[in-house]
Amino acid sequence: MLFGEYVRKKREMLKATDRRFSVRQVARRIGVEPAYLSKVERGEVAPPSEAKIRALAEELGEDPDVLLAMAGKVSSDLLEVIRKRPQLFAQLIRELKTLPDHAILRLVREVRDGDW
Template structure:
């Protein structure tokens, strides 16, 4: 996991923790099924990996889209993988829009 990803996860969790102690690193880690030291490692940007299932659980905890967290780590969900095979031309057009920016430049 990258430093940018770790910073993103920590910022999301800390923002939630301001309103609820249920978002301590220990409690979040326990709910997604990992050790708190492992989540700390992820938040620091150290080499670590989460399965798709754990990544989805983390996204749910943080109130963010699982596809976003997966993409931030260079992964795609099985659901997106199926979409690629079902309509590859459409996916290429979407990817080109992303690469070129929303304004088409």
């Protein structure tokens, strides 16, 4: 699903029961012009900056990492982590690239619970 398409769907859903989720009002709350948000939702322009996407995620109750991914971006805090130890993380991520979700989840849990 495209970024704008997804945002529009979610916003319209919220609008159905709460009129505070109009294009204009959401735009105002996340700090952009209404015309811009409208264009973003219709895919007429590229998705906004990371900061605006975060604000939008907050507003819509969505996972910022997911919304960023839909926008073709990766959270800058993750980039920072990788940038600090590029070989280590590059190796790991390429290793995990083809693993199924459950295997990666297992890894996450192992690290979280284990004595690492």
